[in-house]
Amino acid sequence: xxxxxxxxxxxxxxxxxxxxxxxxxxxxxxxxxxxxxxxxxxxxxxxxxxxxxxxxxxxxxxxxxxxxxxxxxxxxxxxxxxxxxxxxxxxxxxxxxxxxxxxxxxxxxxxxxxxxxxxxxxxxxxxxxxxxxxxxxxxxxxxxxxxxxxxxxxxxxxxxxxxxxxxxxxxxxxxxxxxxxxxxxxxxxxxxxxxxxxxxxxxxxxxxxxxxx
Amino acid sequence: xxxxxxxxxxxxxxxxxxxxxxxxxxxxxxxxxxxxxxxxxxxxxxxxxxxxxxxxxxxxxxxxxxxxxxxxxxxxxxxxxxxxxxxxxxxxxxxxxxxxxxxxxxxxxxxxxxxxxxxxxxxxxxxxxxxxxxxxxxxxxxxxxxxxxxxxxxxxxxxxxxxxxxxxxxxxxxxxxxxxxxxxxxxxxxxxxxxxxxxxxxxxxxxxxxxxxxxxxxxxxxxxxxxxxxxxxxxxxxxxxxxxxxxxxxxxxxxxxxxxxxxxxxxxxxxxxxxxxxxxxxxxxxxxxxxxxxxxxxxxxxx
Numbered sequence: 344x345x346x347x348x349x350x351x352x353x354x355x356x357x358x359x360x361x362x363x364x365x366x367x368x369x370x371x372x373x374x375x376x377x378x379x380x381x382x383x384x385x386x387x388x389x390x391x392x393x394x395x396x397x398x399x400x401x402x403x404x405x406x407x408x409x410x411x412x413x414x415x416x417x418x419x420x421x422x423x424x425x426x427x428x429x430x431x432x433x434x435x436x437x438x439x440x441x442x443x444x445x446x447x448x449x450x451x452x453x454x455x456x457x458x459x460x461x462x463x464x465x466x467x468x469x470x471x472x473x474x475x476x477x478x479x480x481x482x483x484x485x486x487x488x489x490x491x492x493x494x495x496x497x498x499x500x501x502x503x504x505x506x507x508x509x510x511x512x513x514x515x516x517x518x519x520x521x522x523x524x525x526x527x528x529x530x531x532x533x534x535x536x537x538x539x540x541x542x543x544x545x546x547x548x549x550x551x552x553x554x555x556x
Numbered sequence: 557x558x559x560x561x562x563x564x565x566x567x568x569x570x571x572x573x574x575x576x577x578x579x580x581x582x583x584x585x586x587x588x589x590x591x592x593x594x595x596x597x598x599x600x601x602x603x604x605x606x607x608x609x610x611x612x613x614x615x616x617x618x619x620x621x622x623x624x625x626x627x628x629x630x631x632x633x634x635x636x637x638x639x640x641x642x643x644x645x646x647x648x649x650x651x652x653x654x655x656x657x658x659x660x661x662x663x664x665x666x667x668x669x670x671x672x673x674x675x676x677x678x679x680x681x682x683x684x685x686x687x688x689x690x691x692x693x694x695x696x697x698x699x700x701x702x703x704x705x706x707x708x709x710x711x712x713x714x715x716x717x718x719x720x721x722x723x724x725x726x727x728x729x730x731x732x733x734x735x736x737x738x739x740x741x742x743x744x745x746x747x748x749x750x751x752x753x754x755x756x757x758x759x760x761x762x763x764x765x766x767x768x769x770x771x772x773x774x775x776x777x778x779x780x781x782x783x784x785x786x787x788x789x790x791x792x793x794x795x796x797x798x799x800x801x802x803x804x805x806x807x808x809x810x811x812x813x814x815x816x817x818x819x820x821x822x823x824x825x826x827x828x829x830x831x832x833x834x835x836x837x838x839x840x841x842x843x844x845x846x847x848x849x850x851x852x853x854x855x856x857x858x859x
Contacts (some may be wrong), residue, residue, distance in 0.1 A: 383714065459644075475591055527789045
């Protein structure tokens with residue numbers, strides 16, 4: 344029963360969602376809207392579960408003094424401080440007053456934004472290093488990739504003078520013809536793969552989501 | 557001043573790269589921190605000397621600009637802030653430009669986000685742009701921020717039939733039924749244009765799949781440069797235009813500056829960042845060339 348019930352539910356609701364797309368009737372729309380409401384509710388529970396999971400994992404790390412446990416204190420402090428400020432010092436739980444809280448806004452704008460922007464910016468340094476060390480014309484395919492990358496980068500370069508329109512045209516061709524063809528093929532392939540996987544889940548062939556027990 | 561900066565930065569970079577080339581060709585190791593230093597210099601000097609480059613809107617950018625421009629005043633434009641702070645330096649110039657352009661044309665602007673971080677970034681955009689630059693625009697009449705709701709593409713699946721099932725109030729807790737801007741608006745299908753700014757999941761692709769295509773709503777957007785090639789397949793059918801990275805933002809800004817005298821002195825982070833980006837690209841290209849030259853020289857030496 345522990346396995347049969349989820350399998351039956353997935354089968355019923357999976358097929359219901361497929362069928363309703365092909366029935367242009369108000370009842371069908373109602374079923375879709377009703378199930379979407381359920382999805383939202385389940386989504387909110389997932390948020391609570393994530394919160395609990397993060398707290399438990401971080402707290403265990405701190406309690407057992409596992410390697411880098413200090414970072415977990417920062418994680419927990421950040422999590423609960425933002426909740427504290429976000430609920431306006433735990434005074435307003437059901438209104439949006441907290442989103443205007445002075446500390447909430449300042450923590451977000453002056454800590455979260457610069458930290459994340461800095462982390463992302465560091466990529467430029469590593470990309471440059473990787474370009475120097477690893478981007479080599481070792482084979483025909485690697486050479487094609489390298490030339491394509493150089494052309495795309497040169498497209499942005501305003502110091503090329505009369506060569507710039509040619510580079511622009513060539514890079515647009517690269518993006519619109521070979522890149523687009525490959526991408527569309529991938530998109531269609533992924534789409535078909537997703538349909539196959541979804542069918543396997545609905546028909547109960549793929550059961551990994553049920554876990555081991 | 558910017559000419560001096562340009563000459564100085566190119567001079568420093570060229571001399572440095574020559575030194576690097578000689579070092580690489582003679583088979584000596586180039587430390588990673590030297591490469592980091594080069595990138596640091598190539599980004600910092602153009603920023604210090606404010607080196608900018610001129611831009612002209614390409615058709616993929618012009619498509620969005622013309623759409624916003626040609627919609628009758630008072631049209632309803634939804635801007636979705638689907639990004640976080642890490643992506644903000646790259647895509648925020650796009651959302652800023654969209655917001656300015658839409659308000660300047662007299663359109664009604666609806667701000668929302670499929671990312672939790674989008675709500676605060678949308679609110680920050682209102683504080684930074686709408687309040688100081690468009691003081692005559694009224695919250696709830698000319699613009700509204702309805703914020704974020706959890707559920708990713710599920711949110712789109714719901715609001716394509718009914719906004720109020722997902723959003724009962726705006727971010728300030730004001731009932732949507734009591735605001736003027738939401739009169740006669742039931743679902744996403746009542747929007748004249750959707751502009752999604754993002755580069756991750758959920759993002760432009762989800763807007764295409766779950767809103768624009770099923771609802772037949774015009775959609776355009778701006779995306780981080782790394783994600784842009786993945787979105788080209790949707791242009792021009794499902795997307796009427798796409799801003800790709802800083803370059804796209806700079807093109808949009810240049811178009812606004814060209815056509816609107818009121819924006820002549822507006823902040824142009826996109827255009828400002830094109831200088832450092834161009835020089836950094838040149839340095840990366842030089843690294844690729846030098847790396848390959850040293851690779852072939854080393855191969856020849858081995859033979």
